[in-house]
Amino acid sequence: MTPVHAMASLLAVDPVPWARSQMAFTLATHIILVPLGVAWAFMTLVANHRAIRRSDPDALRLAQRWSKVMAVTFAVGAVTGTVLTFEFGLLWPNFMGRFGGAFGVPFAIEGIFFFLEAIFISIYIYGWRRLRPWPHFWTGVPIVITGLGGTFAVVSANAWMNQPSGYTLDSAGKVVAVDPWGVIFNKATPYETIHMLVAAYLVGGFMIASVYAVALLRGRTDHYHRLGFLIPFTVATIAAPVQFMVGDWAARSVSLDQPVKFAAIELVPTTASDVPETLFGYLNAQGQVTGGIPIPGLASFLTGYSTSTVIQGLNIVPADKEPSIAEVNLVHYCWDIMVGIGSLFVLLSLWYGLTWWRRRDIPKTRWFLRIAAVSGVAAVIALESGWVITEVGRQPWIVYFVMTVTQAATNNSGVWVTFVVIMGVYAAVIAGTVLVLRAMAQRWRRGDETESEVPYGPRDLVAAAAEDPVTR
Amino acid sequence: MNSARAAAVILFAAITLYAVFGGADFGAGFWDLVAGGAERGARPRALAEHAIAPVWEANHVWLIFALVILWTAFPTAFASITLTLFVPLSLAAIGIVLRGSGFAFRKVTLRTSRRRLLGATFAFSSVIVPFSMGTIAGAIASGRVPNGGQAGDTWSSWVNPTSLLGGVLAVAACAYLASVYLVADAHRLDDPELESYFRRRAVGTAVVAGAVALVGIFVLRNDATYLYDQLTSQALPLVVVSALAGLAALALVLRGVHRYARFAAAVAVATVILGWGVAQWPYILPQSLTVEDAAAPSGTLNALFAVFGIAAVTVVPSLILLYVLDQRTVLDPEASQH
Numbered sequence: 134m135t136p137v138h139a140m141a142s143l144l145a146v147d148p149v150p151w152a153r154s155q156m157a158f159t160l161a162t163h164i165i166l167v168p169l170g171v172a173w174a175f176m177t178l179v180a181n182h183r184a185i186r187r188s189d190p191d192a193l194r195l196a197q198r199w200s201k202v203m204a205v206t207f208a209v210g211a212v213t214g215t216v217l218t219f220e221f222g223l224l225w226p227n228f229m230g231r232f233g234g235a236f237g238v239p240f241a242i243e244g245i246f247f248f249l250e251a252i253f254i255s256i257y258i259y260g261w262r263r264l265r266p267w268p269h270f271w272t273g274v275p276i277v278i279t280g281l282g283g284t285f286a287v288v289s290a291n292a293w294m295n296q297p298s299g300y301t302l303d304s305a306g307k308v309v310a311v312d313p314w315g316v317i318f319n320k321a322t323p324y325e326t327i328h329m330l331v332a333a334y335l336v337g338g339f340m341i342a343s344v345y346a347v348a349l350l351r352g353r354t355d356h357y358h359r360l361g362f363l364i365p366f367t368v369a370t371i372a373a374p375v376q377f378m379v380g381d382w383a384a385r386s387v388s389l390d391q392p393v394k395f396a397a398i399e400l401v402p403t404t405a406s407d408v409p410e411t412l413f414g415y416l417n418a419q420g421q422v423t424g425g426i427p428i429p430g431l432a433s434f435l436t437g438y439s440t441s442t443v444i445q446g447l448n449i450v451p452a453d454k455e456p457s458i459a460e461v462n463l464v465h466y467c468w469d470i471m472v473g474i475g476s477l478f479v480l481l482s483l484w485y486g487l488t489w490w491r492r493r494d495i496p497k498t499r500w501f502l503r504i505a506a507v508s509g510v511a512a513v514i515a516l517e518s519g520w521v522i523t524e525v526g527r528q529p530w531i532v533y534f535v536m537t538v539t540q541a542a543t544n545n546s547g548v549w550v551t552f553v554v555i556m557g558v559y560a561a562v563i564a565g566t567v568l569v570l571r572a573m574a575q576r577w578r579r580g581d582e583t584e585s586e587v588p589y590g591p592r593d594l595v596a597a598a599a600e601d602p603v604t605r
Numbered sequence: 606m607n608s609a610r611a612a613a614v615i616l617f618a619a620i621t622l623y624a625v626f627g628g629a630d631f632g633a634g635f636w637d638l639v640a641g642g643a644e645r646g647a648r649p650r651a652l653a654e655h656a657i658a659p660v661w662e663a664n665h666v667w668l669i670f671a672l673v674i675l676w677t678a679f680p681t682a683f684a685s686i687t688l689t690l691f692v693p694l695s696l697a698a699i700g701i702v703l704r705g706s707g708f709a710f711r712k713v714t715l716r717t718s719r720r721r722l723l724g725a726t727f728a729f730s731s732v733i734v735p736f737s738m739g740t741i742a743g744a745i746a747s748g749r750v751p752n753g754g755q756a757g758d759t760w761s762s763w764v765n766p767t768s769l770l771g772g773v774l775a776v777a778a779c780a781y782l783a784s785v786y787l788v789a790d791a792h793r794l795d796d797p798e799l800e801s802y803f804r805r806r807a808v809g810t811a812v813v814a815g816a817v818a819l820v821g822i823f824v825l826r827n828d829a830t831y832l833y834d835q836l837t838s839q840a841l842p843l844v845v846v847s848a849l850a851g852l853a854a855l856a857l858v859l860r861g862v863h864r865y866a867r868f869a870a871a872v873a874v875a876t877v878i879l880g881w882g883v884a885q886w887p888y889i890l891p892q893s894l895t896v897e898d899a900a901a902p903s904g905t906l907n908a909l910f911a912v913f914g915i916a917a918v919t920v921v922p923s924l925i926l927l928y929v930l931d932q933r934t935v936l937d938p939e940a941s942q943h
């Protein structure tokens with residue numbers, strides 16, 4: 134082998150694992166920004182409403198600042214989302230080539246929502262000084278609606294991968310007819326979209342509240358910080374019990390629609406009744422359930438309200454059509470994490486709700502604020518776990534029982550290069566986002582604020598010229 | 606017109622809007638890049654930033670639209686393009702992340718050293734992205750992306766005379782568009798010094814873009830005969846309009862008729878894109894895949910038309926509202942909430 138050939142074969146790496154990793158990494162990053170883009174506008178409007186109704190200057194300040202931070206996170210969400218659009222083609226060209234006509238429809242709809250969202254965020258920020266209070270408030274409402282619509286559209290595309298419908302194949306496997314409604318409203322759409330929308334409010338609420346919880350812990354207990362905590366925390370604690378019920382509905386639907394994924398979730402190698410709920414167990418190399426804490430009959434009971442409910446096992450399909458053992462274990466761990474965090478959130482909601490009901494105040498103990506301070510991170514972990522369940526639990530399929538991930542992938546051997554580069558670039562983008570947000574917070578604490586400091590904000594040439602060291 | 610053709614028209618309309626609006630954005634980044642040191646370049650930079658700030662994100666949604674229409678309406682063409690042109694597409698995607706975040710962060714950052722780093726990232730990627738896009742257009746137009754999976758070569762498909770022409774032309778056109786827009790902006794803000802600064806640059810880039818286009822004719826004659834033949838026959842009217850509009854824009858800029866200069870410059874660039882589309886008609890991938898053969902089933906196309914209609918009636922009025930607000934003066938503090 135010549136050195137050139139050696140080099141070439143060293144570089145000719147199997148693209149599939151790299152493509153999977155790149156997709157997972159970029160999606161996992163993007164999804165953190167999504168709850169902020171979707172839910173923050175709503176909380177900003179709550180503050181805005183209060184500011185006008187009660188002439189509350191602290192609420193006004195919150196609303197103004199939140200709208201500016203939202204612009205930064207929206208901008209980062211937009212660029213990371215653009216990368217995803219490219220990746221569909223770069224990483225999964227055969228999937229797009231075959232199913233683009235069906236899978237693409239919800240994305241076309243999403244396009245309108247994102248466009249309008251971007252425009253109205255701008256309008257809202259401009260409006261602070263250019264519109265009267267109530268008309269200005271109303272220009273914020275489209276941001277909330279487009280956020281909901283955009284999320285619905287993207288997640289229905291994802292639901293289609295889990296429950297493909299609305300298309301006809303000819304004998305060669307080519308898509309010859311598409312029914313757009315059938316694509317958008319596939320069987321998984323109702324539970325997946327609602328679960329994600331509630332998640333957006335839950336995660337967004339806890340993320341923002343946790344920042345103010347830290348401030349309260351540090352002794353900044355004025356009205357401004359309390360309000361900054363109460364608005365998002367209340368939204369999140371209303372979302373938490375709702376999410377619990379929606380998740381239950383999702384789980385039951387998955388047990389019917391996607392039995393293999395459900396078997397991985399509940400760690401069921403062979404079809405059986407009286408299936409225990411195994412907390413943190415795993416499948417060993419022989420595919421047997423090992424370790425963990427089994428709660429007898431609970432999985433069966435939760436699925437069909439009776440311990441004699443039969444749950445289909447992984448064995449209903451041949452080994453090459455189900456997730457690998459490592460994937461099953463990952464799905465099951467993520468399941469325990471998501472449901473565990475979700476259940477803790479329900480308890481947290483109860484605690485907060487009862488205290489508020491009795492005393493019109495948050496619980497007095499510092500432990501409450503400490504827990505609230507970590508709720509943001511916990512919510513993000515739950516969100517990521519949920520997506521891992523959905524995506525890894527579908528393996529080896531990209532389109533459930535229609536096309537595998539390997540068939541879909543590109544054969545460009547350079548994917549590992551783009552993976553490495555993207556990791557570096559995203560690390561910089563994440564670090565940049567954190568630094569910039571901290572800088573904004575510090576500046577506000579010092580009390581200097583201009584409206585031109587944000588990406589979508591008005592242009593302030595006078596300020597720019599004033600900064601200019603060269604006199605005119 | 607049948608629906609496959611209508612979808613192709615919408616696709617090219619989206620690409621054209623991206624070129625005209627997004628292109629000016631990239632161009633503003635180009636002027637940022639070449640504006641010189643932090644002190645000397647401060648004012649042109651501030652103007653360039655000022656000009657793109659309100660709509661910089663919305664401008665780039667046209668790209669998302671174009672990609673989504675391409676993959677939804679012409680999925681097989683999309684697959685062939687992404688398989689063959691993996692490298693320049695990856696460059697463009699990474700450039701877009703760096704550009705967008707560089708710009709957004711710079712706007713929020715006040716410290717000069719950080720602003721400089723972020724600004725450089727923004728400006729440099731503002732050149733890389735249109736260059737990559739231009740090479741992609743050149744690759745497709747010259748028939749180097751054949752239908753059928755990874756049929757074209759990973760490297761020579763986009764490193765070739767036509768692609769390089771496309772890349773250079775794209776950067777030149779962006780810089781040209783932006784400078785014409787910025788002359789008008791400087792004029793509106795009553796800044797004669799910056800106005801003449803960008804006027805000189807508008808004239809310079811107009812000459813450069815024109816020269817590149819002229820050289821391009823010879824490049825295409827040798828490197829992409831099909832494209833050349835079509836450009837000199839069915840697409841000839843558009844080529845002529847483009848040249849005339851470019852000359853008109855030049856004359857208008859020199860005479861200080863800004864509003865029309867802007868319009869003429871946009872027409873000059875738009876007709877290049879449309880000329881490309883007409884020249885490769887009826888192919889979506891020249892000489893191996895026609896628009897008709899690549900089109901998705903009619904259900905998909907009808908959904909796209911519906912989306913397009915909804916976009917027209919919702920997005921346009923909201924953009925107008927934004928522009929109106931942008932021109933409107935700040936309310937007096939009594940009435941506003943500040």
Ligand code: HDD
Nearest residue numbers: 325328329332377380381383384472475515516519520523
């Ligand atoms: C903060 C977020 C959060 C919380 C607290 C929960 N989930 Fe969840 N879950 C998600 C966030 C999430 C998600 C948004 O990440 C997913 C991924 C895809 C989706 O539709 O929602 C998800 C997926 C997902 C799925 C897979 C759906 C599919 O693949 O089609 C099931 C079965 C559940 N969840 C069930 C639950 C249950 C029973 C919960 C009880 C507490 C729960 N989730 C709490």
Ligand code: HEM
Nearest residue numbers: 166167170171206207210211214215217218247251284287
């Ligand atoms: C694989 C999938 C995804 C793709 C291809 C994608 C694509 C995009 C694109 C292109 C943008 C930028 C739009 C613009 O320029 O204005 C964006 C932003 C956004 N995406 Fe995604 N996205 C994906 C996953 C998701 C998911 C799962 C959600 C929600 C659940 C979501 C919600 C959003 C939202 C709300 C924004 C606006 C930015 C923000 O609010 O932070 N996306 N996405």
Ligand code: HEM
Nearest residue numbers: 153156157160161164287288291520521524525530531538
């Ligand atoms: C609407 C949104 C989404 C769409 C359309 C989508 C689409 C895809 C596609 C096409 C793949 C590659 C094929 C496959 O492995 O099945 C994939 C893989 C993956 N995605 Fe998603 N995704 C979405 C949201 C997310 C989110 C938010 C996450 C966050 C963690 C995520 C995590 C993953 C992971 C971990 C993989 C790799 C799975 C594996 O190969 O084992 N996805 N996704």
